[in-house]
Amino acid sequence: MDWIERIKSDPDKTLTILYKDLKNDTIQWIKKEFSLQSEDADEIFQTSIVLLYDNVVSGKLTLLTSHIKTYIFSIIKNKIIQLNRAKNRISSYDATEIMLGVIDEEYQEIAQEDLIKANSSLIKLGEPCKSLLELSYYQQMKLDDITLLLGYKNNDTTKNLKYKCMKRLQKIFFE
């Protein structure tokens, strides 16, 4: 099974393995290339692994044409450092800000404040809605699979709950 399939089928385990396997080389490389401290380098490396996962889940990465290490290095180089350079803030690295930057690049019409507000609305929304919406809208999981995973009665129940959750989330967002 290749890395993409492994990430899809067992992200927890695969991403941890990737981190462990590539940690030393990557952190050394970041420190050398961008003159950063170990702590910042580690934070950037962890975030880049999550961005790799995001690319797999969103379907942007379907086939690896290079070694996975090279791909992660390119994420670090092209996205994170580029984003921070654009902001003239090479000195501090916060994972959420990096992720916000990546999303911001793709949804340019969305204001960052709105994105942060949507994020906090989701936290207020709580479970099981949060998981249900993530499975449906982020992981693009089919209704059948969500029904099975969350133990709902049938697909209609799951669909209705999803709509209810989305409406409730919108209500919290506009409160």
Place this chain on the structure above:
Amino acid sequence: MDDFNIHIFETYLAGQLSESDKLEFESRLISDQAFAKDFESFKILQAGIRLQAMQNRLATLKANINKDADKDDVIKPILKRNYWTWSLVSILVLSVLGYVIYTQTLPVSKQSNVKQDQVINLDSLDQKASSKGQQSETLPAVDSAGTFNKVIKPKISLEKSGITKPQKQIKKNEIIADEKGKKITRSDVMVLYSAIMRDDGSENTAYSKAVELYRDSAYKEALDIIVDNVDDEKSQYLTAHCYLLLGQSDKATSMFKSFIENDFSSFHEPSKWYYVLALYSGLPATKSELIKAIELVKDNPEYQKKLKKIQEDI
């Protein structure tokens, strides 16, 4: 945002609208402000879901890394510290094994000082054989890991957690939650939702410890451990059951009611019956509420017999 709009937004963003529907959708975005605003908020919320999912993924990764680091911290120093001890033990074990193999492979004549012409006492051999047989039968069943864990594990985990096993508070058919003595018995409430009873206690969490205590009828102790886990739904559900079994029907009532009111909750359905029981134990003050609550479960064949008794008491 209504269901139909959500469906249209999903289909449009997935690129699954036909060309004509797509044109119609886009022209509506221009002409219908409310529709456009709904669509904007839908996109923002989707992006928010993505950000939240990425944050969760990062948190999980960090937790896994820390977990592995903790394991390494524990295992490596122990191995390192005891390197010489382990080496000595290994040499000793190998020596003993070597000796045993050596003596077993010696010719019979060299194994003992028994002379070839010595009379063999058959009775004593039988006795030895039978005593060996008895010994093996009386050995504890440690050969099956499952049995061993089943017998030993609850005790060990309770001891490890530093909680002394309390006295049972309520006997099986002892009447609880009613001073006049006609209400709920422990056995009425023991049939719990699978989330509680199926917990295998494998996770060393406060919840697992509470489940063990609950199973031992130590409701007060279980409650002390989980009552503050307000963000964990199953802990809250177990808390409600503890309140019910401790006779604090008002608290149990309000907790089960909140599960019923939350139709997204995993405990939405099973809470209905326990809500009825909690109200029943609060009679006569809860009479009118109980009558309404019975409506929630009256069609469930599982509760018919018990409901009849409750209705008689009302």
